[in-house]
Every structure is written in C-alpha cells, then in structure tokens.
Amino acid sequence: MDSNNCDFSPMKQHIEDGIQHLIHRLQSNLNVLGNENYCLLGSLEDAKEQLIAIESMAASFYLNCYLSSFTDTYKDITTTVQHLSERKHGGLIVVERVDSLDTIIQKGTPIGAMVSPKLLESIFYPGNPLHDGAVLIRGNIVDSAANVLPLTTQVITEKKVGTRHRAALGVSEQSDALALVVSEETGKISFALNGKLYPINTAQPIIL
Incomplete structure (x- = not known):
C-alpha cells in the first residue's frame, strides 16, 4: 500500500482556496464594522456556512489520508x-x-x-x-x-x-x-x- 497517497493535491487546493476566500470575506466584514448602516449578520451567516463547507472538505481530506496508508x-x-x-x-x-x-x-x-x-x-x-x-x-x-x-x-x-x-x-x-x-x-x-x-x-x- 502506498503511504504517499496522502498527497490528494486537488483536495488540498480546494481547502486552501476556501480558506483564502473566507479570510477575504471576514476581512471585508471587519472593514465595514464601524458602518452603522451595514448589518453584518447576513454576511456572518454566509461565512458560517462557508466554514462548514470547508470543514467538510477538510474532514474528507483527512479521512482519505488516514485510510489510504492502510x-x-x-x-x-x-x-x-x-x-x-x-x-x-x-x-x-x-x-x-x-x-x-x-x-x-x-x-x-x-x-x-x-x-x-x-x-x-x-x-x-x-x-x-x-x-x-x-x-x-x-x-x-x-x-x-x-x-x-x-x-x-x-x-x-x-x-x-x-x-x-x-x-x-x-x-x-x-x-x-x-x-x-x-x-x-x-x-x-x-x-x-x-x-x-x-x-x-x-x-x-x-x-x-
């Protein structure tokens, strides 16, 4: 069994892209935090859903990684x-x-x-x-x-x-x-x- 199967490069790239996009979204929220005319709640809810999606990708990655060596x-x-x-x-x-x-x-x-x-x-x-x-x-x-x-x-x-x-x-x-x-x-x-x-x-x- 190939212990190097843990690479899964496309999956890692998906996770990295998702994290970078989430960071950008949260930074944008931080920049408008002082604007009383802008409500962050909807945007934060979207960010939470995005984080759940990233967590799912990460769980899939680590699951396959842990299994593929054995x-x-x-x-x-x-x-x-x-x-x-x-x-x-x-x-x-x-x-x-x-x-x-x-x-x-x-x-x-x-x-x-x-x-x-x-x-x-x-x-x-x-x-x-x-x-x-x-x-x-x-x-x-x-x-x-x-x-x-x-x-x-x-x-x-x-x-x-x-x-x-x-x-x-x-x-x-x-x-x-x-x-x-x-x-x-x-x-x-x-x-x-x-x-x-x-x-x-x-x-x-x-x-x-």
Missing part, C-alpha cells in the same frame, strides 16, 4: 458510507491500522472477502443478521462482521450520539484504529480517531 480500498469505503448515509442505513466500519485489534474487540462472524461497496452495503442492510455489529477491515479485506467493540468511557451529553458512536470512540481510545459511523436516525457520517469524533457534513459529498 488500505487501497479507501475509495470503496467512502463510497459505501455515502450510500448508507443517503439511505439512512446505520453502519459501523473499523479499519485496523498499526495496533492489532484482536484483544480489544469481541470477534463476530468471519467474512474474509475483498472490500467492495456491494458487500459492505449488504452487510448493513436493515434486517441482515450482521448489520448491528461492526465490520472489521484489515488491509483490503473485510475480515469479519458483527464484531462487538468496547464502548467509550467518555461522558457524552449529546442525545444523538448512540451506541455505534460510543463504540467507535471506544475502539479509537484503545487503539489507533479509525472507525466510520453512519447514523440510521439522521444519516450523518462521522469518524472516530484517537478518542475524538469528527462529523462530516453530508450536505457536501465526500471528495475522492
């Missing part, structure tokens, strides 16, 4: 979570990186097949006996499904953070694994890494 199938994985999000099918995918997960997770059903969107989407299809657990990906292989992950010990007050999110955080606290979560309630996509949860704005497609 699996050549990162595009298939991100395509899968997009499809799950569109259909509001819940999903939890764990990509093993350097740390072995053998002693951290409770292994489920062995799969041993090449990663593909069709396979992953079928696993998480509602009603499938394997859809409630986590899929474990090692390299380019779907190692197993219906795995049970340790839950985070963090106190989370946000109501929409469910068991999948707590499990994603839990495995990321005890290893360097990256865990992707799709909420079946909202369709929102997040990924957990190093004990932190990073939401991806599903109004924007994940840039591949």
Whole structure:
C-alpha cells in the first residue's frame, strides 16, 4: 500500500482556496464594522456556512489520508458510507491500522472477502443478521462482521450520539484504529480517531 497517497493535491487546493476566500470575506466584514448602516449578520451567516463547507472538505481530506496508508480500498469505503448515509442505513466500519485489534474487540462472524461497496452495503442492510455489529477491515479485506467493540468511557451529553458512536470512540481510545459511523436516525457520517469524533457534513459529498 502506498503511504504517499496522502498527497490528494486537488483536495488540498480546494481547502486552501476556501480558506483564502473566507479570510477575504471576514476581512471585508471587519472593514465595514464601524458602518452603522451595514448589518453584518447576513454576511456572518454566509461565512458560517462557508466554514462548514470547508470543514467538510477538510474532514474528507483527512479521512482519505488516514485510510489510504492502510488500505487501497479507501475509495470503496467512502463510497459505501455515502450510500448508507443517503439511505439512512446505520453502519459501523473499523479499519485496523498499526495496533492489532484482536484483544480489544469481541470477534463476530468471519467474512474474509475483498472490500467492495456491494458487500459492505449488504452487510448493513436493515434486517441482515450482521448489520448491528461492526465490520472489521484489515488491509483490503473485510475480515469479519458483527464484531462487538468496547464502548467509550467518555461522558457524552449529546442525545444523538448512540451506541455505534460510543463504540467507535471506544475502539479509537484503545487503539489507533479509525472507525466510520453512519447514523440510521439522521444519516450523518462521522469518524472516530484517537478518542475524538469528527462529523462530516453530508450536505457536501465526500471528495475522492
């Protein structure tokens, strides 16, 4: 696997352009701040929406960056979570990186097949006996499904953070694994890494 896939130059350029445009917008707002005839609220709302779009691009960039060094199938994985999000099918995918997960997770059903969107989407299809657990990906292989992950010990007050999110955080606290979560309630996509949860704005497609 090519560890240099983290370049993603076009994506980086999109992020840079977005930040530069946002800086210019905020500077323009600063310049007219003393003008009582000019209300900044609408412009600040636009700037907030632009920042959300930049955050989405940055999340896509780092997600692909973190995945590409450990699996050549990162595009298939991100395509899968997009499809799950569109259909509001819940999903939890764990990509093993350097740390072995053998002693951290409770292994489920062995799969041993090449990663593909069709396979992953079928696993998480509602009603499938394997859809409630986590899929474990090692390299380019779907190692197993219906795995049970340790839950985070963090106190989370946000109501929409469910068991999948707590499990994603839990495995990321005890290893360097990256865990992707799709909420079946909202369709929102997040990924957990190093004990932190990073939401991806599903109004924007994940840039591949």
